[in-house]
Every structure is written in structure tokens, then in C-alpha cells.
Amino acid sequence: MPNKALRILIADEQHFHRMKTERLFNQLGYHRVAPVQSLVEMLTLVEYGCEPFDLVLINASLAGGALDLFGFFLDNRQVHHALIYDGRRAQLPPVSAAAGFPQKVQQRVQVSHAAQPDLASIQRLMALIDSPVCEAAPSPDHEWNRQRIG
Structure with a gap:
């Protein structure tokens, strides 16, 4: 089941591309999607937003x-994950979770040469981002705290 609280931002100058991509997210159960048409709009939302974007x-x-873009997203605390698509135009090498890049890069920034994300690529991306979180092992004083509180 998708985490409906995830915040997603789509930045593309083509209205049709933004709408198509937003609909793909909607099909998968993600509805907190903000489409923007310019770099300035994207930067404004990222830099001045109260809470970070998940994607x-x-x-x-x-x-x-x-x-x-790659460097901007790699070190930006307001963006947890980024997909830069149509990367061939920007002469960026493709980076995916399967590439031989460090784990930090694989989890935060991906570059695709596809002209636009399709349903399959969004599903793969969301499987990485919206995966169930394993419970952390309790700390040694976890049992003591629970006994003391309740």
C-alpha cells in the first residue's frame, strides 16, 4: 500500500509531460504531487518549503x-530522492540503483536517458523510495523504559 503522505514534485516545461507523469503517480496511489514548469518555480518550492520533498x-x-542538477540534489536536505530524466540532453551519465555508484548516490539521485518516465520506471523508483521500513533493534534500555513507563 502506498504511503499517501509522500511529497512529490514534477518539474518539466511541457504541460502534457507534467500531466501525464502526475497521472502515473495517481494510478499508483500517490496524490501529493506538485507540478511546476520552470527551474525558478522548482527552486523556490525546494528552498522555501516547510518540509522536504520525498521525490x-x-x-x-x-x-x-x-x-x-546532480550536485544540487545530491547534497540538498530538502530533497530525499531525485530522478533527472532526459539526461542525455544534459550530457549526464545514467545513474540507477543498479549502477556501480556509492550507496548514497544510488539512493538519492538517479539519472535516466529516457525522454520521460513511464509507469514501469516510476514503479521501480517508488519500490526503492516507498519500501516498508524495518523496525530497528531495540536499544538495551528499551525493556527498562517500557517497564518503567507502563
Whole structure:
């Protein structure tokens, strides 16, 4: 079951692409999707947002070389995960969870040469982002705290 609280941002200058991608997320049960049409809008929402975005999808051509998208998303605390698509235009090498990059890169930023994300690629991406979290092992004083409280 999808986590309906995930915040998703789609940045693409083509209205049809934004709408199509948003509908794919809606089909999968994700409805907190914000579409934007410019780099300035995307930067404004990311930088001045109260809470971080769980996922940002951006068409690489939107930056037009004005911003190193890969570096921006890799070190940005306001974005947990990013997919840069149409990366061939920005001359970015493809980066996916299967690539030989460090785990931090694989989990945070992916680059696709596809012109637009399709349902299968979004499903794979969301399987990584929206996977069930394993419970952490209790700390040694966990039992003591529970006994004391209740």
C-alpha cells in the first residue's frame, strides 16, 4: 500500500509531460504531487518549503546548464530522492540503483536517458523510495523504559 503522505514534485516545461507523469503517480496511489514548469518555480518550492520533498522528478533540459542538477540534489536536505530524466540532453551519465555508484548516490539521485518516465520506471523508483521500513533493534534500555513507563 502506498504511503499517501509522500511529497512529490514534477518539474518539466511541457504541460502534457507534467500531466501525464502526475497521472502515473495517481494510478499508483500517490496524490501529493506538485507540478511546476520552470527551474525558478522548482527552486523556490525546494528552498522555501516547510518540509522536504520525498521525490523530485525533473527534466534535465529545464536547467539548461544553469545548474548542476546532480550536485544540487545530491547534497540538498530538502530533497530525499531525485530522478533527472532526459539526461542525455544534459550530457549526464545514467545513474540507477543498479549502477556501480556509492550507496548514497544510488539512493538519492538517479539519472535516466529516457525522454520521460513511464509507469514501469516510476514503479521501480517508488519500490526503492516507498519500501516498508524495518523496525530497528531495540536499544538495551528499551525493556527498562517500557517497564518503567507502563
